[in-house]
Amino acid sequence: MPQVFNAGVGPPKQPAAIHKIDGKQFDGDVGALVRLNTVEEWTVRNFAQDISHPFHIHINPFQVVEQFKPASTLPDGNPMYITDEGVRKSAAQIYLDPMKPETWKSATPASSKDAIWWDVMPIPSGLAATDAKGDPINDATGKPIVIPGYFKMRSRFVDYAGFYVIHCHILAHEDRGMMTVV
Numbered sequence: 001m002p003q004v005f006n007a008g009v010g011p012p013k014q015p016a017a018i019h020k021i022d023g024k025q026f027d028g029d030v031g032a033l034v035r036l037n038t039v040e041e042w043t044v045r046n047f048a049q050d051i052s053h054p055f056h057i058h059i060n061p062f063q064v065v066e067q068f069k070p071a072s073t074l075p076d077g078n079p080m081y082i083t084d085e086g087v088r089k090s091a092a093q094i095y096l097d098p099m100k101p102e103t104w105k106s107a108t109p110a111s112s113k114d115a116i117w118w119d120v121m122p123i124p125s126g127l128a129a130t131d132a133k134g135d136p137i138n139d140a141t142g143k144p145i146v147i148p149g150y151f152k153m154r155s156r157f158v159d160y161a162g163f164y165v166i167h168c169h170i171l172a173h174e175d176r177g178m179m180t181v182v
């Protein structure tokens with residue numbers, strides 16, 4: 001079953017508000033329900049714009065099949081992704097339409113050939129959509145649009161039938177609530 005996890009959701013510059021998973025601080029509730037002997041694909045997204053929160057899961061490792069790093073820079077130092085054609089400096093830059101989430105993905109094909117089993121993976125940081133003047137681009141409700149970074153992972157939930165946790169691997173974030181129960 002595909003599931004989506006959202007890290008760093010919340011207003012910026014309010015640390016207590018951003019150390020969350022799916023908008024929730026850890027309170028012992030179950031944030032992800034999986035069945036034994038199943039394979040799942042999860043999209044793990046990060047809306048924070050200055051940090052790649054390292055996702056960590058206990059018990060079952062996972063393989064990464066896709067990554068999107070919207071805050072990447074090109075070898076010439078320019079941003080790889082732009083959200084307004086007015087700031088384009090080179091043909092190599094890739095336009096992401098802030099109004100079309102279906103365009104928010106990597107321009108380079110995923111390389112999933114290595115098939116490494118991970119238990120920690122940084123979630124690429126997000127990109128605030130800005131116009132040619134550098135001002136935020138808002139959605140229909142007036143909220144600034146953030147294009148989340150993400151990775152997609154696949155995991156097998158093999159033989160442990162109990163509770164365990166996923167959390168940010170930065171201890172100070174985990175301790176502020178960036179954790180949930182599987």
Ligand SMILES: [Cu+2]
Nearest residue numbers: 053168170173
């Ligand atoms: Cu973190």
